[in-house]
Amino acid sequence: MVLKGKSVFGGIAIGTLRIYEKKDHIIKRRRVTDVLEEETRFLAAKEEAKRQLAELYEKALKEVGETGAAIFEIHQMMLDDPDYLEAVCSMIKTQEVNAEFAAASTGDNFSQMFAAMEDAYMRERAADVKDISNRVISILQGGGAGAMEAEEPFILLADDLAPSETVQMDKSKVLSFVTRGGSTNSHTAILARTMNIPALIGVDIPEELGQEVVVGIVDGYQGILYIHPDEETLARYQRLKEAEEQKRRLLKELKGKETVTLDGRKINLYANIGGVSDVAEALANDAGGIGLFRSEFLYLESEDYPTEETQFAAYKTVAEAMAGKKVIIRTLDIGADKQVDYFHLEKEENPAMGYRAIRICLDRKELFKTQLRAIYRASYYGSISVMFPMIISVEEIRQIKEVIEEVKAELLRDGIPYQEVEIGIMIETPAAVMISDLLAEEVDFFSIGTNDLTQYTLAIDRQNANLDRFYDAHHEAVLRMLQMVVDNGHKGGCWVGICGELGADTALTETFLRMGFDEISVSPSMVLKVREKIRSINCNSSAISSPVGESCLHE
Amino acid sequence: MREFQYVITDKEGIHARPAGAFVKTAADFPCKISIAKGEKEVDAKRIFAVMSLGVKCGEEITVRAEGEQEEEAIAACSEFLRKYL
CATH class of the missing domain: 3.20.20.60 (Phosphoenolpyruvate-binding domains)
Incomplete structure (x- = not known):
């Protein structure tokens, strides 16, 4: 199956697919007699939620930096917002309901306010409000927040992910994010960019993947999710991914080096x-x-x-x-x-x-x-x-x-x-090679254009596939010319x-x-x-891997 | 009472992060501080209220402060807006 989406970060991921299961809070409305005690319960849970968010803030700060972490600070402020607190507490008091129900209803009301706003960015914030309410409710119900655990790295498929869901994940196991909803402003998108992993949004993910392990590929360059790719596709992407990894390794090891x-x-x-x-x-x-x-x-x-x-x-x-x-x-x-x-x-x-x-x-x-x-x-x-x-x-x-x-x-x-x-x-004609001693008197430097020089020297048109078996990029004639140009250039001060x-x-x-x-x-x-x-070559050692004068011998 | 007008230049408007930071700035002062867009005026110390204004780039807001340290509050709010929004 091949599904199109919008890429929010490039890259290639290959791995097993997992659908994120949201932890559903089933909230029953209960009548409470001691409303003051219920209010105290709510306020204690709110404090605990703030404490957890402060921890998440610190964790996110280390993992994804200040921009990505800031949302948890906002969440703490939201939990202290007088309008929000008053709404929950007055509901507990006037309707004599349990704290869970009051928190859930208030969360819904506030998130609907955002969902109704014109601005796409603000509509996204509805998810934030739901997220903080769910946290308080989890605490009230005595459960921890649901983390997703896995042994093997996986590609995560979800409707959308709340910031607290993503930060609690063991991110070393997540290869890529693919969501049904979301926008380029959504937390999942921002997180993917900070984590440097491919991510797609707006993908029409199937409801069920079946029981067995399903392999998938995320192509973050073209915005494609492959489910059960055929072997050819898989092999092609494996090669691409290896090339990409090599590039990344080279960058890490060699950037800034002499x-x-x-x-x-x-x-x-x-x-x-x-x-x-x-x-x-x-x-x-x-x-x-x-x-x-x-x-x-x-x-x-x-x-x-x-x-x-x-x-x-x-x-x-x-x-x-x-x-x-x-x-x-x-x-x-x-x-x-x-x-x-x-x-x-x-x-x-x-x-x-x-x-x-x-x-x-x-x-x-x-x-x-x-x-x-x-x-x-x-x-x-x-x-x-x-x-x-x-x-x-x-x-x-x-x-x-x-x-x-x-x-x-x-x-x-x-x-x-x-x-x-x-x-x-440019030294790209045999003529220039042969008079490179004279040319060196006139200029400051030579740069050899080997493509044209080879084609003119061997009289072989590179575009003609019939000539491939006669073509030798390492032809002795070309290598000797290179040596001649270097020597003449240096003699003439180039x-x-x-x-x-x-x-x-x-x-x-x-x-x-x-x-x-x-x-x-x-x-x-x-x-x-x-x-x-x-950096791996030692010009002082006598072992020469491909010296001039050798390649013509074994032809 | 003191007040000033400001036109938002940040292309995302008063989004979540600056709203939070603005609320924090306002909370440092004892006086009443409000922020208004058109007819709607809200308490600048309440994050949901500030976000609910949905102020976009190019829109004008009015910030008012009344009470103790109103002058300092206006100075701080205006500096914040000019710097970040």
């Missing part, structure tokens, strides 16, 4: 991003900087050429968000598989080797200048570097530098502040990084370190995995 090898070699581990919104993930995964900020999104998302202001705003936002950490912006790499209508590019036989990237920029100088002006203006707000894609000659770099000089002169003339920007190039997919291939991390790479830039989700690998 990216350094066992023998003390530090390396810059950066993240590749494709838009402003990716910065959050880069920061969450503790990237030391942005090693590749693809600027294409500005052009792809737009109906017309993005203005200097639009670009400036995006670059500035990222620079500021990274707060002084390096942000390497790659200029426009449109063409090939990334097409934009308003560029009016001619259809090509072989776009990968065609009119793209820096070739367009050097042809359409105004377009290029607009981007460079935006980048230089943003440089004032952080630590920005710029790099240029698809370079094949020294001449191209000289032309680029001319444009940069024009841009800087204009900014100076206009009194617009900027800082010096490190200039680098630092050298890698920003292609290969950078995240942890089978090669040690090879990269031994080659002498200064920086590795990977997708945000891979940062910590690579950091974990780097």
Whole structure:
């Protein structure tokens, strides 16, 4: 069975399902003779309820923090509210009824007042009033509050849960909350968020699950509850959950740790991003900087050429968000598989080797200048570097530098502040590799784009599935090129990084370190995995897992 | 008697938590303190009463204090509202 609901917190939970049974208070109306004694009984129970709530407040404070705990303080105040107390006591006195009945009736009246309010948030508070009344009634009846006990962790299904019900639960056993009612403001939702467990609301939970143990899956990303999932679904979610757990473990163990090898070699581990919104993930995964900020999104998302202001705003936002950490912006790499209508590019036989990237920029100088002006203006707000894609000659770099000089002169003339920007190039053509010694004289850094470099070197189109058996990401030709680029770069005073997919291939991390790479830039989700690998490597030891010169031998 | 008007800026209005905190602030003073929205005026020291006003974002309330320490009470209430609501 697959049920849809609204997710209030993401994540995946797999476990047995349990339906929460509310403890029903059966309250009989009884006539009492000694109304004063009955009033005293009520007041004593109220004091006991307040004492319990004070305990729950302390417990919640430790478990879920002040925001989540505050409700128990409100509950204590509600129990002391003169209107509430007067209502209960006068009912006992005038109608000569038992304290339980008076508390239950008053609770109903007050909760109906909230239930009738326009405001959705206030309507939720009806549950609070019921909750405090039930507590008093439990005490009067001599019972403790019902806690849910279990040996094994479980997914909890319920109509809705009152705060006191959730706080009394052994939360180490709850994998997820799924409720029929509730809202994003309900306590269950707030609690799930503080506990970091997936939760769904508004799910049409069946009344009965049957006697046997029922397994379920909660997909908090898509708002789905699976009851009795088939094996395929179960396996798929188990894999997702493992990946998620690994991510969480990496975060816990490696966030804030240095990216350094066992023998003390530090390396810059950066993240590749494709838009402003990716910065959050880069920061969450503790990237030391942005090693590749693809600027294409500005052009792809737009109906017309993005203005200097639009670009400036995006670059500035990222620079500021990274707060002084390096942000390497790659200029426009449109063409090939990334097409934009308003560029009016001619259809090509072989776009990968065609009119793209820096070739367009050097042809359409105004377009290029607009981007460079935006980048230089943003440089004032952080630590920005710029790099240029698809370079094949020294001449191209000289032309680029001319444009940069024009841009800087204009900014100076206009009194617009900027800082010096490190200039680098992508090494993604075999030509650039072969003349990397000459290119190194011209720029501050190299960043190797392994995807294009591999496809151009092996003459294999990555999109063509028929070529898969010929394709080898670790091809000796590519590895030798990497070594050549690092050596030539260092000789010419450049630092050298890698920003292609290969950078995240942890089978090669040690090879990269031994080659002498200064920086590795990977997708945000891979940062910590690579950091974990780097921290396990000792470059002083002689055992090399995948050295250059070996992989060609066993082919 | 002293009074002042205030327009709620918190997007959730006077919800449970601030209502509780406001009631606590009011309870510190011996004078009578009330809070009114439109025609309806309630005792500011009673949490159910304050919550029952259901004051939403953008609505104006009037806080009145009368009796001992009314000046201090008004100052404290106004500071609380400006800070949290």
